[in-house]
Amino acid sequence: MIFSRRSNLPSIKETAHRVNQLALPHGGERYRSTPAAAQSYPDAFSWVSAIRSSSQNGRFKDALCLYTRMQGSPFVPTTFAISAALKACARIPAKVSGTAIHAQVHKFGHERDVYVQTALVDLYSKLGDMGIARKVFDEMPARNVVSWNSILFGFWRAGDLLAARRVFDEIPVKDAISWNSMIAGYAKAGDMPQAESFFRQMPHKNVASWNGMISGYILKGNVAAARKMFDEMPERSNVSWIEMISAYAKCGAVHSSRELFDQREDKDLGSWNAMIACYAQNSWPKEAILLFGEMLETGDLKYGLEVESYMSRIGIELDDHLRTALVDLHAKCGSMDKAYKLFNSLSRRDLVSYSAMIMGCGINGRVSDAIHLFDKMVNEKMSPNAITFTGLLTAYNHAGMVDEGYQCFSSMMNVYRVPPSADHYAIVVDLLGRTGRLEEAMSLITSMTVKPHTGVWGALLLSCKIHGNVELGEIAAKHCIELETESESSGYIILLANIYASVGRWDDAKRLRREVEEKSLAKTPGCSWLGLG
């Protein structure tokens, strides 16, 4: 049955042919096929897998598209395919498609399948059509607790408290979901005494039971009672934390929000969002932005990638601007394949997206790719800017291609009229310096039209360390120390000390190291980052 092919089952073949004329989906529910839903599959099992995986990733429209396309394949939709498709219809929600699939259920003779029938009950419950949901439910030859819970959910959703209560009492074997539906149902209806009563009677409470009570109290504005529950519960989920943080946020208790947020170990994306939103809602924009930056820093852009999956989950369509931001993100994470994929999916590639790609190639050592992209971009009549050149120079630097890099640097000014910034100089100094061309690097610095920053002098200093050049190293270190605040200069001093050591000037090395040590000891008491200074 599951693996049935039309050719093996002629009677179904006929039916299937007729049903195919239904041409799902139709009416107002026309769904654009995405690449994921455009493939074809060799057997019924693969079709079902594809439909289910789309559904599991929240791509319900893809799932439905696939189901529709399965009609054109040599395979008859199985109970597995049908229940997956019904689930997608329930989640979208898609009434017309759902009803059409309901018709197919009869054509294919799945009236006795408990999975398909339960999916139908759930579909109509979610569509708010309790008349049909009840009819399907009543006609089921066999029901299990999932079927009962589905109709129970429908009555709660329809606001029919009495029917819900009656259904609950009739459920032969209740499970946690049955109980939690009652708790959450009464809580949402604002009847906390009833919610509490069910909560107390429930035999094996889980996190959701507690969360239901917490959200009920919050809804009533009783944050203290919610907090009491939160403190008493044996284990908390992300939802518990986020609910409490945002409850405090809504009543302006920013510090209480933050206190909970700080207690949260292994913060998930939701906790960060809730805290950032708390600042935003309470007019603390600076803190909101700072925390957002902190979120991106924590865990190596891990959350940046989560943001992407989050957006696709809640169905935010990626426009070119967002895609470009993600190109940049992936490129900087080293996932150049993903960056390329997104870049190629752009409806129009512009200066910003090209530059993001070139920069990514530069960071990840893909010189020829960077050059290729640059040429393509210029061919498309786009004018590169300072960022584009930073990417390209980074690429040359990564590959140690000194002459090509230097040529690129000259053409920047002469051909493209982009004045080089200190950052560009820093890259070229690094490029020259690392290959031992220290004098050239030094004269480049002296010829600079913009003021060299520590990046420039630091690049020279590092090169002097590599090649053991004391004379230029001293000059570079001197500038670095001058430009940097006292607390951050010790790194440069140590570097200079290492240069002395590498040429055998042990006394000078020792002297500098002691200097750094004394400085760090002296400033420790005042070294506060708590904003006291």
Added chain:
DNA sequence: GTAGGGTTAG
């Protein structure tokens, strides 16, 4: 391998 609840950021 199929079907159900929790909902918090927005």
